[in-house]
Amino acid sequence: MNRSPTKLAGGVRTGTDAILDSGDWIEQLAGSRVAVLAHGASVTRDFVHLVDALLERNVRPVRLFGPEHGLRGEAQDMIPVTSEVDAMTGLPCVSLYGHDEDSLTPRPEQLEDIDVLLIDLQDVGSRYYTYMYTAMLAAQAATAAGARTVVLDRPNPIGTAREGGSVHPGFESFVGMLPLPNRHGLTLAQVLEYARLAGRTIDFEAIPVQGASGGESAVDPFLSGAPWVMPSPNMPTRDTALVYPGLCLLEGTNLSEGRGTTRPFELFGAPWMDAVQVGRSLHEMELPGVRFRVAGFEPGFQKWAGHRCRGLQLHVTDPEVFRPVLTGLAIVWTCRRLHPDDFAWRSEAYEFVADRPAIDLLFGQDQTRGLIDDEADFDVVRDSLLSPVPNARLEEASRFLYGIAS
Incomplete structure (x- = not known):
């Protein structure tokens, strides 16, 4: 059920909060060469950015990756972002949205010194929003490089409802790399599971969203208190x-x-x-x-x-x-x-x-x-x-992690 964005209560724990709260995870990451794919909305329940929270726990990433709009979310849509040093942390940041399609995927040499790729991107439930394709391409490249990929899941801010048709062969693009409905009803981790089911070579782990009890699904964010930071300049609320x-x-x-x-x-x-x-x-x-x-x-x-x-x-x-x-x-x-x-x-x-x-x-x-x-x-x-298009993979992906279908 798609619920009103005004019915927020409290108590959600995102995948990011889960690993940061786990001593075992922090110990693993501190002993690994870590890369982070994130953006401005990659924050904890206290609105601390994931990269800053890792540094506070003595986990220093080797490399950062930024999607469209950049790591900190300053660039407008379809504006190429250059790779540079992140001014906030001094860490190298590779842009995955440059001047051409080749820039959308990490190069092998950018992953060869990485043990773990953490992905934390707030999606918005629409097929056109490019972050899910950035996550997919990065996970695919990390799999090819032998790196472990961990997706830190977040709620879909518009719930699990679906609407729209599919992407027909020959019409694939960076606003439609997967044959999903216009409104797909999945979380980011579920999108990657869909991509895997559709034949993409992706090996990843996912840290699910949890509700107030620490165990129940909070995949419907309007029953939870998931923090909201605009994930792109024109997505304020x-x-x-x-x-x-x-x-x-x-x-x-x-x-x-x-x-x-x-x-x-x-x-x-x-x-x-x-x-x-x-x-x-x-x-x-x-x-x-x-x-x-x-x-x-x-x-x-x-x-x-x-x-x-x-x-x-x-x-x-x-x-x-x-x-x-x-x-x-x-x-x-x-x-x-x-x-x-x-x-x-x-x-x-x-x-x-x-x-x-x-x-x-x-x-x-x-x-x-x-x-x-x-x-x-x-x-x-x-x-x-x-007109709805039968999609068995979509049904299976919608049950991934949370066991509930749209």
Whole structure:
């Protein structure tokens, strides 16, 4: 069940907290050559960064790895990050998000002097969020190098619900390396288990999330007190994470998805959009658990930076029935239908891919875009993207560690 991001209680223990609380783990790590793949949200229950917490326990990593946005989370999306010395600790940090696809995977020489790779990345439950692919590629490289990989699991901030289709062959990219639904309902460790089941050569251990009793599953974070630190610059809150699986689709269009504002993925619009008409049409569709409010805005950067956008703000009124992918698809379909002369698909390269439209990478296929361009009825467009795809591996992965399926 997908619960409201406002129903936080307390008592969760992440995989990071578990190893830091364990004298046996600390002793093992202190006697090993350790590397850490982490980012700004890799914190303990007391909001201490994992790397700092390790140093406090006399575990000095040999090397750090940072994903998209960098180890400390300063870089915007799709901005290459250089490898450098971490200013906070003086430790060498290798960027796993550089200028080309080769930079996404650790090189063999960057792992040959490593015994243990610790991975602590806060995912947000969406197929497009790149951290899970960084973790997968790093674990795969560590396995090839003979290093032990340990995944420190965290809750999926939007719960175990699933929504959306799969990635079709030929449409794989860094926003869709695995054939998962748009909203996948897995934790990071479960994603790596899915990758292993799908044929990736990955050998890893996972430290599960535990609840207040120390034994029960806290895979539904809205029953727990999991700390929240924004995992990327435009993912400030759990509310953002909840709408992201749908509103990220706007990255494949010339609509602003609210980047450059204080409410990314909740605000959307463009200078040419008739917000009143679009809002009225969306309300007539009776989308579950959401309302739209006219809200103009001016992005400070990215699409339409410095231009006043006529827009809407999305307000989730019932998170348990809200369907983010359905909502994002409805927004795209409505804006294309009402503004055929102004609406456009993104044509620039997207996540290292230049030969396919970004929207096809986000949809995972080109059928849905074709139907929208052909002005098909929304029911037909909806079914092209949202019809469930049987996936036995997904069912098995969803039971990994916690024994419960979505």
